[in-house]
Amino acid sequence: MDLRLGWLNGPCVCLLVLLLLGACADSFVVAAEPSSSVAVKPTSGSPIEITADQIQYLQNLEVYEAEGHAVVAQGQLRLTADRVTLMLLSGTMIAVGNVHLTDPSSDIESEQLELDVNTQAGVLTNGTVFLRQSDTLITGRLLQRFSESHYRAKDGSFTNCDAKDGQIPAWRFTFKDLDLNVGEGIYARSVRICVNDVPAIPLPSILYPIQTNRKSGLLIPQIGYDNRFGFTYRQSFFWALTPSQDAIISPSFMSNRGQGVDLEYRYAMNSTTPAVLNRGQWLMSFIQDTQVNKSRALISGLHRQQVNPDLTINAQAFLLTDPNYLNDLSNSGVQRALPSGDSNLYVSQRLDVGNVYLLGQYLQPLQAGGKDTFQRLPEIGTNLVNIAPFDGPVLLGLESGLVNFYREQGFTLNRADIVPSLSTRMLDIGHVVGVRPQIRFREVYYTRNVADNGTTHRETFWAALEGSSKLSRQFRYGDGGSVLHTIEPRIIYEFVPSTRQGDIVQVDAVDDLPKKNLVTYSINSRLLEQTSRGTSSWVDVLIAQS
Template sequence: MSVVFWPILMCVMIGLVTLPEVFAQEPLPEKSSNAESTSSPVELTADSLDYDQVTEVYVADGSVEIVQGTVQLTADHVTLHKLSGDVKARGHVHLRDRQTDVWSEALDLNLNTEKGIVTDGEVFMREQNSFVTGQRLRRYSETHYRGTEGSFTNCDAKDGEVPAWRFTFREMNFDWDDSIYGEGVWFNINDVPILPLPPFRYPLGSKRKTGLLIPTVGVDNVFGFRYRQGFFWAITPSQDFTVSPLILSKRGGGSDFEYRYIIDRQSKGNWILSTLYDTEQNRGRADINGAHIQEVNPDLSLKLRVNYSTDRSFLQDLSNTGALRALPSQESLININQRLPYGSAYLLGQYLQPLSAGGTTTFQRVPELGVRLPSYSLFGSPLAISMDSTFVHFFRQKGYQVSRLDLMPGLELTGLHLGHVVGLKPQMKFRDVSYTRGTTSKQVQSRETFWAALEASTYLSRRFKFGPETRIRHSIEPSVIYEFVPPTDQSKLVQIDAVDDLQKKSLVTYSLKTRLSEQNLSQGSSTWVDFFIAQSYHVGTPPSPAKRFSDIWGLVHLNRPIAFTQVFSDFQASIDAFYDPHRKHFSQWNTDARVLSNRSWYLEVGQRYTRSGPRVRRGDIWNPISFNEVLSSEDEILFLTAGGAIRLPFGLSVGSKIYRDIKKDETSELDIVGFYQNPCRCFSLGLYYIQFPDRTQFNFLFSLTGLWAGAGEGQGLMKTIFEPIFGGERGVPWSMN
């Protein structure tokens, strides 16, 4: 036997032999017949047709065809009882309905109930791609059969081909909308009996079923042998619960508990509790994360998100995701939002759990209340007013606490222009921020300031004809804005967030946005180039260490033109960079690019570079596109990400993704995945390898199409890497479809 089948046998043995006793209960009651077909008239044609008026029986011979609604029956010989609807078909029988095809040499069927008996027959479920044979198959509906001495498979075995796998049985009950129940079952590979199975029931169909999930196994150089076995409990159609015990041979054991629920279309939640008794540290460890959103009424909504670990090193030690391992902190919050007749009010509570940075001195927002009133025209005039106000209490375990009240009314004039070509937008915002104490003083502190701005912008667009069906549109949007914020003394104020750091500002920011897009009458539209460039100029003396002219910020997005479809089915690239005109070099340079070739292969590359030294601050609390300040000097950053996947011959596919810190000469994470898919796509075997600086992990996934697929950490990883070329396909390790 080929070595590749031993992991398959392990999954089949663990996944089926250990099925719970509840799976061996009696089959569910039969379903009702299809009312649409039974109410339709019967049409009968044949080479020879006799009718007995006394018994009201039709006898048809030669190329017989019976049609009733969506049901079609062909055979060599047919006897039809008009009153009862009973049909006896013999010779080359083919029954076709909305969901199935049935072939046999003998078929007894009632056209009114669609129930019948198939002798030496074959049943093919088109949607599920399932194929059933049996010496005697009793039909209860389009999707429900009970058979003896037969087989079941989801392989595309046609014209007498031997399927890669199938179950043979003494007795089996198939209900594709519910489950399979079998007795005397053998699992066969290439028609060779490999594994006998006890009586079992396995869930099928789109409805969620209670039962064991397919286990996942793997090896980790730090944790040792990994084994996880999940049990899924479908509590109600709108809620379920999954418990997944975990064994780590070198670090102990624990379990994941996941609860999901849907209250209504706008309200739902998902909660996961991960626990582990760590034998190396001799203590219990846990992590909980979840979210709940609820619409109490059309104007009142609630959002709750929780991320909390019992110790700061839980994610760093145990997570299999590089992004989670690198988190400096994790956030939990509750947000209640009330829509007002004009504007909104909210209540926010935020807790930051320090992981790699911070500690007991970290400020928490408990609570924050805010009211936001958007711009509102006064008496239909060009003058519009707005109002933002917040109150927040900052709490921390160690050190002083402080409360802050922030009031910010705003004014703006709309509809101003120069010759209907250049639009003008003057704005002003007044800010009054009060504190219950200062940095060192316990007395009330306050700061009053304002922001004044005048923006001028225009929009130019022209469309060109490019072939019989294509039009090219080029647009240009230049803009310039002057902003002024007077200097204020903030040396005594508590510095927590951007509201507390309001630097003086006398700045002109000019920008240019241009877009080149394609509109094709038959193939849709596509944006070829989206380009944005901006720079700021300090009027007067710039704040140190900023220069009079800021770094130039450029942002470019490139997309595949429609005409390139035959070459690349997808192409995307972006560049986000800052250029220092004084030192004549790039201070920051970030790129991302992705090429996809007709679901055969794809490649994506990303890069992050920041030169050592001071760097410009992008935007502030007043304007997100302005460059008023320069941040303090930091170390050089040079980071690379690369990934891709490719289909290989013989049903093999491989993919990988790497996160590399070039400056530190360290690979933060390396993922290598691959899987084998047999020619008829009825089973697949996936392998994945994860490497972190402190540990490595190797696992595998296995799927039988239409029956089960592997679950666990690697399922999401393989799906992420292979999704660009395998999205929506059947017979892949991360999906049972």
């Protein structure tokens, strides 16, 4: 027995252990590979893709270790860090060093993050959380994430005041403990409110609402005194009709004018074009004016709608019960100076080479004029531009409009306006100077003239010769970006002959075409930054002289 034990003692035991460990090593670790990428399926939840400079897989423990520029993607969640450890059995992921996590609802940065990949709950150390929906920024020594909308934090700060990166927000408050539920509010203890980062007001605790869904309720009343209106009081009620519609009802009292009410209605509509928001906003204002002893009202608003990618509808209204309404009741100098209230409907159908349109316009005179003001009810027209027959250098165009001018008092008339045009593409001379001749003919027909019901017409033309050049130089800098400096001199000569128009009814600029014999020269200097994200303008200077 002693002989056997002696045989196992000494260097032989060490050698045997080393041989056993060497035989088992391959069952524990899969060798690291440079610039590796692996796809992993956790116990529950979406698949995970890991990319890093080096990835090791501890097979028996089912643990992945990613080192160097680690990137983890799971559905819409994306995480980057210096080092990431993923433990599949527990569903835990630990990220260390320059941690940055983004998902549709939040943007998170921290020194260290421990995350449950099945529930996406986790704990952050020395982190910052930005919640997009509520425009909320939280910092903390320790933050706990229960869900995309529920966080707790210790020893940090909170604000939802907009501030660009690196700028101090107008206000925020620091806290010892904070509990946040997006859509409800926050509760914080040991609070100190800071203005421009200067501690101002200490509070033992605070409740602060964070509403992401609009709710109906009373707004803050407006109380004041005005030399024109006397004592004023206005109490508004916000009514959230639907997620895409709301209304504000605002009864008001003015001691020098009487009582009234404003009703504002706003809405948004579904659009076939994702980048375009169909919307409208309308206001009806009513007052029982005790100073002039009569009821007065205003209706204003607008509607914007993209019916399809080619058809748009724009409507605008501005109607008053009397022309002195703004002078008596508006605090806006711009409104009091308006010459007329403009209500219109504009419908445009885009074509491959231009558009056709329908316009109806009603003008309510506020300064001068009255029932003898001409109204466009309606106008139809076309704008066709840059039609190149057989893809040649010659370009054709056509502008036309047919208008019915109506008014309550006085004569009415119709006008037809046709403007065919002929031009060329820019003709290069020695690849240094570009020249482009242009000419437009204009025929305008009226169903009556100034003196009687007889018809009248006018023919004229506009001719121009344009010359231009372009000098440019590109300055490159690091990261593949560049700055482009351009200098563009331009000269154009325009000629319009004098025409007979004394017998033409003057309604707008089409009816008054002065003769022209004009040379205009200009120089345009621009400085543009060009990067992989696109081109942006730094400087754009135009100097012109006629």
